[in-house]
Amino acid sequence: MTRSNNDVCAIILNWNGADTTIDCIRALDAHCRVPVVVIDNDSKDDSVSRLKHFLSDSTGPDLHVIDERAAGSYDTPHERVLIVNEGNHGYAGGNNVGIDYAVRAGYRYIWLLNNDVTVEAGALEALRDTLEQSPKCGFSASVLVYSDRPQVVQCVGGGTLFPWLGKTKLMGKNLDRAQLATAGLPEPDYLMGASLMVRREVIEEVGMMDHRYFMYSEEVDWERRAAAVGWHGRVALNSFARHGDSGSTKGRSHMFHFYRNRAAIMYNKRFHSTACTFVSAIALGAITVLQNRSSAKNIKFGIKGITEGLAFKWR
Structure with missing residues (x-):
């Protein structure tokens, strides 16, 4: 019997990127249809209207569109929810609006997805199975591969921290995907938020991401605070998500x-x-x-x- 995915809520943050977000949702629908919350982080283009149109066409009657203020007290689960933020709150602040709703709506697992991620078949199941292997596993992350070269690893779930340099290094970058099983990589110091599943108990005990970072390091901080009270994270080696391309590190703004x-x-x-x-x-x-x-x-x-x-x- 196929297990229901109604205990998982996927959260996708959009900012001026409706096409990319729609592609992300289509991949979810193809491989692991789950309840989805899309948060628009005060886009300045036509993202909101385009997302409403797509979600309405693909979902039918169980679409709920709500603004940020109303979302703060809303707790009814739906197949699709679109939350429209009143400002750009960054990665942490934007996602937190969706996380807050998902916890109140009763979901057991919250799955954070970058909108430029395309999940592969089995990605959800492997993430959830990894969490359920240990009662204190609070986070599980997918193996990220390049969108244009899906047999090449971009990141085995996370990376290594070098605090004295203020830098990080992605684990397993450019490894052949077929070598994962025999690579013998250690658990990373942190898990990336591009495809990250979190237990609701972590959120209830530790809280959400710290919005003051705005961008970067927020999931590292979150996992560090959770580790201080006994939670740990693991990479789900059978969960794959395509993210970015092999030239994506060039031309950073x-x-x-x-x-x-x-x-x-x-x-x-x-x-x-x-x-x-x-x-x-x-x-x-x-x-x-x-x-x-x-x-x-x-x-x-x-x-x-x-x-x-x-x-x-x-x-």
């Missing part, structure tokens, strides 16, 4: 460097020593300059991110 550097320093200030924070600020500044020698704008915003991270006060 100045705002990537700003938010990435800011988040790294904020994270270190929260969880590591003052010495580690300042050494990582110097190292990250040097790395930013070396990696962006042809872009003064990237360097400027990368350094600005470091200084704002140093000035940030956790209260």
Whole structure:
């Protein structure tokens, strides 16, 4: 007998990317139809109207469209929910609106998906099975492969942290997918949020992601706070999701460097020593300059991110 997926709620954050979000939902419908919450993070294009049209056509009567304020007290489950945020709250803040609703609506597992992810068959089942192998497994993550080269690994669920450098390294990057079973990789220091399933008990005990990061490091922080009270995460090695392409690391904008550097320093200030924070600020500044020698704008915003991270006060 096929198990029902009604205990899982998929959450997809959209910002000016209706086509990509629709493709993500289509993959879910093809392989593991589940209740879906789409949060529009104050898009400035026609995303909301296009998402309403698509969701209405693909779902039928069980579509509920609601604004952010009303969503804060709504708890009725639906096959499809579209929440329209009043502002761009970043990755953590935007997703938190959907997580808050999903918990109140009674879902046991919350599945965070980047809108540029295309899940493969069996992805959901492997994530849920991984969580259920241990009562204290609070997070499970998919293996990410490149969209344009799905036999090549982009990331085995997460990566390694290097706090003194303010950097991370993706685990298993560019590994042949066929080698996963024999690669002998350790569990990563953190799991990526691109395809991440979370138990509701984690949210009830630890809370949601910290919206003050805005972008980057929020899931690392979340998992660290959960680990402090006994939760752990695991990679679901049989769950695959296609994400980005093999050239996706090129041409990153100045705002990537700003938010990435800011988040790294904020994270270190929260969880590591003052010495580690300042050494990582110097190292990250040097790395930013070396990696962006042809872009003064990237360097400027990368350094600005470091200084704002140093000035940030956790209260």
